[in-house]
Amino acid sequence: MATLALASWATNLTYTNLTPGVIDSAVKSVYNWAGCAIGGYTQDAPHIAQNTTQLSFSGPPTSSILGSNGSISSSFVDAQTAALVNGIAGHVDDYDDTHLATIIHPAGTVASALLAVAEWKSDPDAGVPITGQDFLTAFVAGVEAELKLGLSVWPEHYDVGWHDTSTTGSIGAAVAVGKLLGLDTTRMQHAIGVAATQVIGMQEFFGSMTKSFHVGRAAQSGMLAALLAENGFTSSLQGLEAQFGWLHVVSTRENASAYFEQLGSIWEIQQNTFKPFPCGIVMHPTIDACIQLHNETLDGGKSVSSIQAVNLLVNPEVLVLTGKTDPQTGLESKFSIYHAAAIGLLFGEGTPTEFTDDVVKNQTVVDLRNKVKVMTDDSIAEDQANVTITFDDGSTMEKHIEHAIGSLDNPLTDDELKKKFMDQVTRAIGGQRAEKANDAFTNIGNLSDVGKIRMLF
Amino acid sequence: MATLALASWATNLTYTNLTPGVIDSAVKSVYNWAGCAIGGYTQDAPHIAQNTTQLSFSGPPTSSILGSNGSISSSFVDAQTAALVNGIAGHVDDYDDTHLATIIHPAGTVASALLAVAEWKSDPDAGVPITGQDFLTAFVAGVEAELKLGLSVWPEHYDVGWHDTSTTGSIGAAVAVGKLLGLDTTRMQHAIGVAATQVIGMQEFFGSMTKSFHVGRAAQSGMLAALLAENGFTSSLQGLEAQFGWLHVVSTRENASAYFEQLGSIWEIQQNTFKPFPCGIVMHPTIDACIQLHNETLDGGKSVSSIQAVNLLVNPEVLVLTGKTDPQTGLESKFSIYHAAAIGLLFGEGTPTEFTDDVVKNQTVVDLRNKVKVMTDDSIAEDQANVTITFDDGSTMEKHIEHAIGSLDNPLTDDELKKKFMDQVTRAIGGQRAEKANDAFTNIGNLSDVGKIRMLF
Numbered sequence: 073m074a075t076l077a078l079a080s081w082a083t084n085l086t087y088t089n090l091t092p093g094v095i096d097s098a099v100k101s102v103y104n105w106a107g108c109a110i111g112g113y114t115q116d117a118p119h120i121a122q123n124t125t126q127l128s129f130s131g132p133p134t135s136s137i138l139g140s141n142g143s144i145s146s147s148f149v150d151a152q153t154a155a156l157v158n159g160i161a162g163h164v165d166d167y168d169d170t171h172l173a174t175i176i177h178p179a180g181t182v183a184s185a186l187l188a189v190a191e192w193k194s195d196p197d198a199g200v201p202i203t204g205q206d207f208l209t210a211f212v213a214g215v216e217a218e219l220k221l222g223l224s225v226w227p228e229h230y231d232v233g234w235h236d237t238s239t240t241g242s243i244g245a246a247v248a249v250g251k252l253l254g255l256d257t258t259r260m261q262h263a264i265g266v267a268a269t270q271v272i273g274m275q276e277f278f279g280s281m282t283k284s285f286h287v288g289r290a291a292q293s294g295m296l297a298a299l300l301a302e303n304g305f306t307s308s309l310q311g312l313e314a315q316f317g318w319l320h321v322v323s324t325r326e327n328a329s330a331y332f333e334q335l336g337s338i339w340e341i342q343q344n345t346f347k348p349f350p351c352g353i354v355m356h357p358t359i360d361a362c363i364q365l366h367n368e369t370l371d372g373g374k375s376v377s378s379i380q381a382v383n384l385l386v387n388p389e390v391l392v393l394t395g396k397t398d399p400q401t402g403l404e405s406k407f408s409i410y411h412a413a414a415i416g417l418l419f420g421e422g423t424p425t426e427f428t429d430d431v432v433k434n435q436t437v438v439d440l441r442n443k444v445k446v447m448t449d450d451s452i453a454e455d456q457a458n459v460t461i462t463f464d465d466g467s468t469m470e471k472h473i474e475h476a477i478g479s480l481d482n483p484l485t486d487d488e489l490k491k492k493f494m495d496q497v498t499r500a501i502g503g504q505r506a507e508k509a510n511d512a513f514t515n516i517g518n519l520s521d522v523g524k525i526r527m528l529f
Numbered sequence: 530m531a532t533l534a535l536a537s538w539a540t541n542l543t544y545t546n547l548t549p550g551v552i553d554s555a556v557k558s559v560y561n562w563a564g565c566a567i568g569g570y571t572q573d574a575p576h577i578a579q580n581t582t583q584l585s586f587s588g589p590p591t592s593s594i595l596g597s598n599g600s601i602s603s604s605f606v607d608a609q610t611a612a613l614v615n616g617i618a619g620h621v622d623d624y625d626d627t628h629l630a631t632i633i634h635p636a637g638t639v640a641s642a643l644l645a646v647a648e649w650k651s652d653p654d655a656g657v658p659i660t661g662q663d664f665l666t667a668f669v670a671g672v673e674a675e676l677k678l679g680l681s682v683w684p685e686h687y688d689v690g691w692h693d694t695s696t697t698g699s700i701g702a703a704v705a706v707g708k709l710l711g712l713d714t715t716r717m718q719h720a721i722g723v724a725a726t727q728v729i730g731m732q733e734f735f736g737s738m739t740k741s742f743h744v745g746r747a748a749q750s751g752m753l754a755a756l757l758a759e760n761g762f763t764s765s766l767q768g769l770e771a772q773f774g775w776l777h778v779v780s781t782r783e784n785a786s787a788y789f790e791q792l793g794s795i796w797e798i799q800q801n802t803f804k805p806f807p808c809g810i811v812m813h814p815t816i817d818a819c820i821q822l823h824n825e826t827l828d829g830g831k832s833v834s835s836i837q838a839v840n841l842l843v844n845p846e847v848l849v850l851t852g853k854t855d856p857q858t859g860l861e862s863k864f865s866i867y868h869a870a871a872i873g874l875l876f877g878e879g880t881p882t883e884f885t886d887d888v889v890k891n892q893t894v895v896d897l898r899n900k901v902k903v904m905t906d907d908s909i910a911e912d913q914a915n916v917t918i919t920f921d922d923g924s925t926m927e928k929h930i931e932h933a934i935g936s937l938d939n940p941l942t943d944d945e946l947k948k949k950f951m952d953q954v955t956r957a958i959g960g961q962r963a964e965k966a967n968d969a970f971t972n973i974g975n976l977s978d979v980g981k982i983r984m985l986f
Contacts, residue, residue: 129609282763318731
């Protein structure tokens with residue numbers, strides 16, 4: 073009964089069911105995603121996707137490409153195209169959000185689909201405005217769907233190679249869009265089925281443009297599922313739990329019933345965290361340590377150019393996911409623990425600038441990358457790291473990170489989250505518009521018409 | 530090296546590599562698919578898909594919805610929408626084609642994507658016509674890709690619940706479209722990767738509209754993959770064989786290298802068969818037997834209304850796939866061996882007409898369906914069946930089918946294939962246009978511009 077349980081919970085959810093903590097997490101998740109979608113639009117991947125689809129495959133322009141800095145007319149496409157491009161842009165920097173128990177980045181798929189549909193469907197003149205409260209309610213429904221599903225098949229589903237952000241993301245997007253469209257429970261079940269049969273994303277594509285495509289495509293797939301179901305398209309009422317349905321086909325184990333019983337009482341969205349660095353989350357403790365060592369090196373009157381050896385002690389999963397020793401592109405460097413250590417030590421920063429093609433090929437970076445040695449130890453948690461650097465005079469410095477910045481035990485402060493937003497948005501669309509975008513997205517819960525949010529910045 | 534092997538073979542394939550037998554199979558596969566796509570368009574599923582997408586999500590109209598009987602202008606949509614609608618229409622009747630070793634219906638995904646792109650891209654005025662020979666070469670490349678992949682993961686991939694027609698279909702469509710676009714080997718590898726990470730289709734959705742959606746969506750997914758790769762989108766050069774790539778993520782076993790070595794020497798397309806009945810292929814021997822028993826009943830001066838009991842002896846897989854005892858819709862009846870026996874005995878026919886909602890609810894059909902008993906036996910092959918009917922006077926008739934009509938050992942004749950085409954196409958667009966469509970698609974290999982094929986009928 074998993075499909076019915078999820079559909080029934082989502083269709084019955086109201087804004088008044090959301091606690092203040094849930095609303096706060098939802099607003100921050102949308103805000104952080106919007107910053108990433110605007111900032112990430114400067115990358116090649118969303119542009120190739122846009123160039124491939126806008127002229128040939130977009131219908132009437134109703135929905136915005138968030139990071140577009142051109143004319144208003146060139147910034148709008150149909151909702152399917154917007155979901156694809158914003159979905160890619162929001163994930164391409166690996167800078168978005170993380171539900172640490174599943175390593176799912178939950179906001180991107182749901183928000184990309186939902187905002188595009190809200191812009192398309194909201195029509196206050198016709199008496200159907202989509203308010204900020206409606207938007208956040210649908211967003212929470214979609215995110216909870218993703219994360220409960222992710223937990224239900226963790227870790228078997230992930231360990232075999234699926235990218236669970238997008239494999240659960242198409243279903244989350246369908247639930248969110250279905251909620252916004254007001255589907256009844258039966259049509260919501262059909263929407264979940266159509267979404268579930270589109271399984272997007274494998275880990276082999278990490279470090280390439282296709283990783284971010286996963287998010288954009290899952291957003292499109294979930295949106296299409298909800299729209300088809302709204303129009304009477306049939307799938308199955310047991311698309312998740314049936315023998316040949318999603319849970320059993322994509323995983324050797326599942327316990328969805330137990331997790332779905334917690335819907336509305338344990339809110340996964342409150343476990344969402346926001347990345348301080350634009351790269352694989354398991355590299356974050358190392359970057360945190362290396363940035364602190366950079367500062368202490370300078371404070372101690374030494375130069376980072378005199379570092380002769382870098383020794384990392386990290387969780388074994390770090391090498392599984394981010395073991396690229398010799399990255400060739402910015403995207404590949406987001407999965408190189410060697411690059412992460414080098415840029416933290418050299419620049420004392422871990423922003424999108426340190427993960428560009430240029431920096432990856434910079435000879436000073438390459439030289440320091442080659443001095444990094446990695447040891448793994450099961451007793452080191454994924455948000456921990458121990459870094460030792462040795463200088464050419466034989467002296468050493470060591471830094472132990474107990475909980476990396478951005479982790480649940482050491483989350484970004486509101487100020488740090490704003491700095492992250494403003495940095496990347498300013499780089500993309502300038503400081504004036506960045507301030508307005510900051511105001512628009514922090515205030516999204518109070519908007520009477522989310523469909524006009526792009527006009528606010 | 531599976532991805533490189535496939536990409537390299539496909540990019541180097543030329544029309545002169547195709548044997549006469551391969552060309553004959555390719556033309557028949559496209560012809561049979563076109564008949565199904567035109568005939569199947571009368572169903573609800575493709576119309577809901579069209580209504581959901583055409584106005585809101587279609588770009589400039591370049592590609593035809595094959596079964597459309599309206600004005601030329603309303604019959605054209607963008608290539609992505611055409612691929613979706615034709616893909617659904619061509620599969621919704623479960624009347625298409627079957628590669629028996631994998632139960633893959635190979636033509637639909639590849640042809641739906643390829644024809645839409647050919648219509649969009651062919652421009653003889655600009656010196657880039659897509660000829661019938663180019664079209665067939667790309668079609669064969671895509672079909673071989675699907676079928677070799679299907680064999681590589683058979684039966685583990687199918688047994689866990691995947692719908693291998695569409696899970697391999699997105700990759701086949703990408704190879705075919707990539708071939709038509711002239712991608713180099715590296716870009717073809719990237720296209721294969723983007724397609725491979727979109728895994729569409731689970732068996733839970735058999736008997737609903739979503740089964741046919743699998744084919745349309747896989748066609749779209751493969752097309753998009755090829756177009757993105759053409760524009761420089763990156764995925765992986767080892768998207769199939771990598772530890773976290775397609776072969777290992779979707780199957781517990783694979784032997785792609787062995788099958789890909791046979792590319793160009795053993796042609797799977799020559800094993801393609803064409804369905805005589807619009808339903809799950811494992812029901813075909815039973816329908817074959819029941820139609821013969823219907824005729825022999827009448828020839829013997831008896832009435833089918835005097836049948837009191839129907840006993841089937843079939844392969845066990847028949848009940849796994851088609852065990853619905855009480856179907857409620859035409860689509861569900863395509864997966865009911867009970868319905869199959871009843872309509873064969875009552876009407877002596879197994880055409881789309883006998884699998885409609887009306888016939889499914891007909892009381893005479895329901896009554897006979899309830900008299901059908903099914904026994905299974907491992908020693909009965911999937912293309913065999915034994916049917917015994919008992920009349921109210923206690924007399925019996927028995928029919929054993931050694932190889933069902935439409936199977937490799939008992940294929941449809943050219944006349945039977947034409948009758949199938951003409952019956953369904955005439956019902957959809959009338960006899961005059963049906964004759965022209967028959968001429969166009971039987972002659973497709975000789976066309977100088979496949980992009981104008983819709984103008985021929």
